[in-house]
Amino acid sequence: MTTIKVTEGVYQIAGPELSAPEDCCAYLVDLGRPILIDTGSGADMKRVVSNLESLEYSPKDISLIILTHCHIDHIGGLPYLQSRYGLTAAIHELDAGAVEEGDNRLTAANWYGTKFSPTPVKLHLKGDGGSFEEGAANLRWLHTPGHTPGSISVLLDNGLFRILFGQDIHGPFYAAFGSDLDKWAASMRLLLDEEADILCEGHFGIIRPASEVRDYIEGYLHDYGK
Numbered sequence: 001m002t003t004i005k006v007t008e009g010v011y012q013i014a015g016p017e018l019s020a021p022e023d024c025c026a027y028l029v030d031l032g033r034p035i036l037i038d039t040g041s042g043a044d045m046k047r048v049v050s051n052l053e054s055l056e057y058s059p060k061d062i063s064l065i066i067l068t069h070c071h072i073d074h075i076g077g078l079p080y081l082q083s084r085y086g087l088t089a090a091i092h093e094l095d096a097g098a099v100e101e102g103d104n105r106l107t108a109a110n111w112y113g114t115k116f117s118p119t120p121v122k123l124h125l126k127g128d129g130g131s132f133e134e135g136a137a138n139l140r141w142l143h144t145p146g147h148t149p150g151s152i153s154v155l156l157d158n159g160l161f162r163i164l165f166g167q168d169i170h171g172p173f174y175a176a177f178g179s180d181l182d183k184w185a186a187s188m189r190l191l192l193d194e195e196a197d198i199l200c201e202g203h204f205g206i207i208r209p210a211s212e213v214r215d216y217i218e219g220y221l222h223d224y225g226k
Contacts, residue, residue, distance in 0.1 A: 002054045013051045014040040024073045024202045033063040042076030059085045068167040069151040070095035071108040090123035095150025146184020167202030
């Protein structure tokens with residue numbers, strides 16, 4: 001198994017079962033121009049590239065890398081993809097500093113016994129949300145702080161399904177990450193209001209249907225007493 005099809009034009013292309021064990025689940029969204037949501041840890045980018053190629057994409061086809069937050073298991077492949085293919089990335093401004101400064105605490109690189117080199121990110125997302133793509137399918141982002149100050153969630157409405165890319169909405173939550181449980185709870189209630197049919201999570205894969213997505217988010221709200 002090299003990739004997992006979520007729905008037409010949406011694939012999981014990285015994760016523990018598809019690439020390196022320490023990789024997050026990374027997703028490809030093709031709305032006419034392919035977009036990558038997170039990169040994995042960078043531990044085996046040749047495998048990630050091979051997975052893309054199995055879908056008949058080349059990394060140079062990727063129009064944008066959306067980084068959902070600043071932790072290395074989600075951003076570690078960015079230096080490789082930027083230096084080798086010249087790809088453009090976007091991250092919320094509140095997490096941008098950790099990536100651009102190579103902060104090994106805020107990027108959680110020290111958790112993985114490695115280092116993350118300072119890496120520029122071209123696009124800094126600002127505010128509470130916005131759109132990456134408009135048209136027949138709408139790809140939006142929402143600022144959903146809690147796990148980290150600049151965590152974002154991505155939402156795709158393709159007319160058939162409302163798909164939520166909620167990377168690490170389960171946590172964990174540590175002061176060293178700048179975590180905030182009150183902000184996280186507010187973020188989760190915001191995501192519940194979106195009534196997603198499918199959740200593409202950062203470490204627990206693909207959750208569906210809508211009732212299971214709601215149960216998943218509400219379960220964590222219950223566990224953390226919010």
